[in-house]
Amino acid sequence: MIEKKDETKKTENTEYSLNDDRRVKVLSPGALVIKRFLRNRLAVVGMIMLLSMFIFSFIGGLISPYRQDEQFYRYESQMQDYAGVVENDAFRYISAEGQDFSSVLQAKFQLAYQEKQESFDYKDIIYDVKEEGTDLYSISSEGTLLAVAYKDIVNAEGADLPFAVKYEALKAYTAGEESFSVDGEDYSLDADANISKGGAVVGYISRFVVSPVENGVAIERVFKEELEEAISNNQEEFVYTDSEGEEFTYKISYDPTTKNWMVKQGKETYVYDSYAKPSKSHLLGTDTNGMDMLTRLMYGGRVSLIIGFIVVFIETFLGVILGGLAGYFGKWVDMLIMRIVDVFYCIPSMPLIIIMGAAMDAMKVEPMTRMIYLMLVLGFLGWPAVTRLVRGQILSLREQEFMTAAEASGIRVSRRIFKHLIPNVIPQLIVMCTMNLGSTIIMEATLSFLGIGVKFPFASWGNIISDVNDAYVMTHYWFVWIPAGICLLIAVLGFNFVGDGLRDAFDPKMKR
Amino acid sequence: MQIGSCFFTVIVKLPFPKGAAADQERNDTRMRKYILKRIALAVVILFCSTFIIYALLRCLPASYVENMAMQLAMKPGAKPYDEWLAQLNASYGLDKSIVPGYLTWLQDAIRGNFGDSWKYTVPVLQKFKEVIWLSFTMGAVAMVLELIIAIPLGVIAATKQYSRADYAITAGALVGISLPTFFFATILKLVFSVKLGWFDLYGLVGRNYAQLDAMGQLLDKANHLVLPIITLVIVSVGSLMRYTRTNMLEVLNADYIRTARAKGLSEKRVIYQHAFRNTLIPLVTIVGGSLPGLFSGALITETLFSIPGIGFTSYQAMLIGDIPFSMFYMTFLAILTLAGNLISDILYAVVDPRVRIA
Secondary structure, eight states, rough: HHHHHHHHHHHHHHHHHHOOSOOOOOOOOOHHHHHHHHOOHHHHHHHHHHHHHHIIIIHHHHHOOOOOTTEEEEEEEEEEEEEEEOOSSOOEEEETTTTTOOHHHHHHHHHHTTTOOOOOEEEEEEEEEEETTEEEEEEEEEEEEEEESSSSSSEEESSOOOOOHHHHHHHHHHOSSSSSEEETTTEEEEETTTEETTEEEEEESSSSSEESSSSTTTOOOHHHHHHHHHHTOSSSSEEEOTTOOOOOEEEEEETTTEEEEEEEEEEEEEOOOOOOEEESSSTTOOOOOSBBHHHHHHHHHHHHHHHHHHHHHHHHHHHHHHHHHHHOOOOHHHHHHHHHHHHHHSSHHHHHHHHHHHHHHHHHHHHHHHHHHHHHHHHHHHHHHHHHHHHHHHHHTTHHHHHHHHTTTOHHHHIIIIIIIHHHHHHHHHHHHHHHHHHHHHHHHHHHHHHHHSTTTTTOOOHHHHGGGGHHHHHHHHHHHHHHHHHHHHHHHHHHHHHHOOOHOOOOOOOO | HHHHHHHHHHHHOOOOOOOOOHHHHHHHHHHHHHHHHHHHHHHHHHHHHHHHHHHHHHHHOOOOOOHHHHHHHSSSOOOHHHHHHHHHHHHTTTTTOOHHHHHHHHHHHHTTOBBBBBBOOOOOHHHHHHHHHHHHHHHHHHHHHHHHHHHHHHHHHHTTTTTTTHHHHHHHHHHHHOOOOOHHHHHHHHIIIIIOOOOOSSOOOEEEEEEHHHHHHHHHHHHHOOOOOHHHHHHHHHHHHHHHHHHHHHTTSHHHHHHHHTTTHHHHHIIIIIHHHHHHHHHHHHHHHHHHHHHOHHHHHHHTTTTTTHHHHHHHHHHTHHHHHHHHHHHHHOOHHHHHHHHHHHHHHHHTTTTTOO
16 A cells, blocks of 8 residues: 555656656557557457367366266166956866866856855766865865865976865865875974975965966066065065065055956166266266266357357458458459459358258268258358458558559569568458357357257257257256356357457547 | 338338439349349359259168168058169169269259158148148247347347346347257246146147137147247347447447437437448348248257158158158258358348449
């Protein structure tokens, strides 16, 4: 503070002195331009926008932990129909060895059962029905056991069980006994209705029928038990680890009309992590292909900016040479070049590029080659405007005294054009190039948006936004297209602000 | 068309410097000569550019013809593929080399026969007549709105140079120029169609269009055109606004404005009577020059909103490589560009009495 005060005092003292430094401050034209440029608030804002976009695109890509085409995956549990479960409530029959219990007899038994008769006859043979336990009937005629009707189902584990074993097992099960013997061999029944012989489980009894949805899927016994337990506990979900150690979640739903349970298996599938919401690992989420959005934006910016620069370079290069020639030589050269300009000016660029894009689609051109073609076409269609500007400027400059002096000093024509004339056109040229950069970037983005410009796997701001062609993406995943649009807007706006500021700064008539 | 004529009347009332009658007459004949020369030149340029377009299109793989021949050959009782291919190639002049092919096309085109569209399977001109008026309506409404918005704002920005209003208007104009059409249109759709539900997302007519009476149908169409027109206006209003501002600034720095102020005229009178009328000169030339452009259709906007105007129709045709339609559309655009340049050059000479044709 004290120092500052001293300074002001000093300036007050020196106010009336006529030292060199007190005279009119001399600024070079370049410094004047910079000064005027920096006074323009919009231009400075534009410059900051541009710088931030450049840093974002060119340095951001280096910092980003991901590559532009790195895909991310996630596990997604998809519920698939696994098995249907029915509680058996119809009689099933097994006939004794060597006997035949035909379907007619089965129907007759059914009638007898409903009418609670103890016998029925068919073709003059009388069949006796005997209730052996709950829902277990034996059918015999003249003392020989023909068949057994039952509702609890005996499932064999491994080899099929003989009729006698099944019959005895059912009898024991319905009577609540824990052991039975067949042909001198002892079997035991445990609480889970497992039939074991000498310690080894040979089968089990259950009322539930579990049938897999897909053919060839074996359903494990333990799984069935767990399932039955879950059903009897009215559970809706349970987790089961199969013999191979894989853990799945199962969902059970009961359909009262068909009286069966549907079991759905939750399979963990490995899918692209597409449209993931913004999170710590993906600051702007991911896109359709499960690629990190922020990284794609950075690389997209790189592509968009580089394309812009190359296109503008091509058109400026051609424009300056042709415009310089036309303006300097005049006469027939001017006539010829300007007519070519007129012709090119008439060729509508957008339709032409769309047709070429469609043709390249049909020919399946490589994305990289496409990008090069795109730049060339945009560049070759853009030069007429530059040519007109350069020629107009040179026509008026040519008449000025310094050109007469240059001519009198006898320097080469090419030197006169490129050393004396072109540098004087450069201010307008810079303004035009800056503005053109903005419009080229928009053009490229529009084409990429329509799917005929830069193609996957290359990112470009335009093709990132093209995901909104899916209305669902537009409404639900803002992070897929809004950031890209904003980047595009910032970059183009930056170029336009700077271009506008430069135009004012280069204009010597400007008062400020 | 309306806009052009209304500006004309304004301009004609401008005080012309009264030259001698003979001078006026000499100038008129010069003018006529100049216009004729320009038109002749425009025709030559048109031939050259259509030739380039034709050559470029011919260089593209014409797989569409082969596909079509294949399809036609598969119909029951049809000719074999080779014959169809030969016939199709002959009918489109594809069997000749580029120069005779172009001449054939040109011969037909001059007679108004642009061939049959491959995509729409009707004569190109018939399809064109169906869709052009929609594009024109859209363009004309957008243009009127642009003029209404851009000119007053441009004048305000220029008269209050470096004020806050000027900064706001300049920045707004630049934002409009920098907005990518597709991004802005998508935002409009999200806000007005999805969130607010005021408009449909796509198309020209609503679901129950057929049940509406004539008035209702018209309103339905108008309703569907609101968002596309807003898009068009916002995206293109900026350049006209800047143009007005620049020209107004130039006029305000002129000597005769200083004179007007020195006479003691009110600021209002200086700006609206002296300055604004002179700003109209460049404005009329640019607006006149952009009149033909009203017919060119807004390719991107129409495509985004699926409005069946000339832009969307030709976009679809171009995507499948419909050469007759694309060729016609590009020729049409070239004619419009030439007509626009011609009109603005002639208007410039007609409107500005200071311009004398050498």
